[in-house]
Amino acid sequence: MAGVLDAVNQRTQLVGQNRLELLLFKLDGPQLYGINVFKVREVLQCPKLTVMPRSSAVVRGVASIRGGTFPIMDLALATGQPGLNDLKNSFVIITEYNMKVQGFLVRSVERIVNMNWESIHPPPKGTGRDHYLTAVTRVDNKLVEIIDVEKVLSEVAPAIQTVSEGVIDTDTHAKAINKRVLIVDDSSVARKQVSRCLDTVGVEVTALNDGRQALDYLKAMADRGEKPEEQLLMLISDIEMPEMDGYTLTAEIRNDPRLQKLHILLHTSLSGVFNQAMVKKVGANDFLAKFRPDDLASRVAERIKAADES
Incomplete structure (x- = not known):
């Protein structure tokens, strides 16, 4: 596990034609999920969380990490699954999306794989409109689901979507x-x-x-x-x-x-x-x-x- 965490922290740039690196992780089950390493700041054992009143149930609390305070979201809860219970033995993936930093609570972090975007495919037809997948792929013949994090974030903390008056004359x-x-x-x-x-x-x-x-x-x-x-x-x-x-x-x-x-x-x-x-x-x-x-x-x-x- 230490090797995986070190690799995530060290790999901050990816150069290549149509390539990406995926950090593979699991929630509370055997299904593999993936997130682009570009989005990952670091991975760490779940720190002590402070519960925030009136926050979304998906936000399990906030954590103070390296001088910053960030919301920690239960990715299982956010995608309609039962939430994680054993926080002490869980991990947090600290990510940056849309210029905001947040952590995603996961059960385990597996490894990093280097892939070509041509191997990443849209979700199968028939998945339904309410799914949380943005893409799927296979690693070692196992299905890897890539979660639509932008959908998760839009539901937990909706962004401003309207254009201010006066911007367009x-x-x-x-x-x-x-x-x-x-x-x-x-x-x-x-x-x-x-x-x-x-x-x-x-x-x-x-x-x-x-x-x-x-x-x-x-x-x-x-x-x-x-x-x-x-x-x-x-x-x-x-x-x-x-x-x-x-x-x-x-x-x-x-x-x-x-x-x-x-x-x-x-x-x-x-x-x-x-x-x-x-x-x-x-x-x-x-x-x-x-x-x-x-x-x-x-x-x-x-x-x-x-x-x-x-």
Whole structure:
């Protein structure tokens, strides 16, 4: 176990084409779950928790760790399973999503595996609308479920989803009517959040689930003789997605002369200097951390004004 914990703490950067590292863990059963190592700050034995009055039942308490105080969420409870009881023998995965730090309580931490995003697939059809999976894969012939953490967080601590008054002026809203934006995100919650934000701006939205779908969609446009940069105001893409991640999607678009002029904004819960460097490396136009509706609406408004002036 110590080796796994050391590895998580040391691996803060992942370089590679369409690759990721998954930290595998279990809740209260044999099922394996995975979380991208990029999101993990550290893993530790469950510390002493202080219960907070009026907090969600999913939040088992808060913990003081390295000078900070963070909520600790029971991931089993959050996904509709019985909560964990033996806290002393459980572990906490400290993560950073959408510029916020929180811990996820799990029964055990297994190991880290290096994988290709092409091996990560959307949940099987028929799983239902209320499931908490964003993707599935197999490791050593065992099914690994990747939880839609953005859905969990949206239910436990809902983020502000409305655009503030005055962010979009009347002139920009009027010019947005004939503009269309392509958004790509494997999380149904994230797609809805972005769609609501762009509805406020006034643009038309086309939403797809992963990078492979988006690339096929854009190539089909080009095959019909259409120019994506003329048909679409911009592409807003998540980075972490099954089949093809946002970095690889961007690189593929820039390598195709028919697509390369499309404006690309990478919109992700990943943060940090490393991701800024990767954005520049693959040729994206911009990067924005999730989910700040005013900032996202402002970026789209800037594109509307730029398109109107060109």
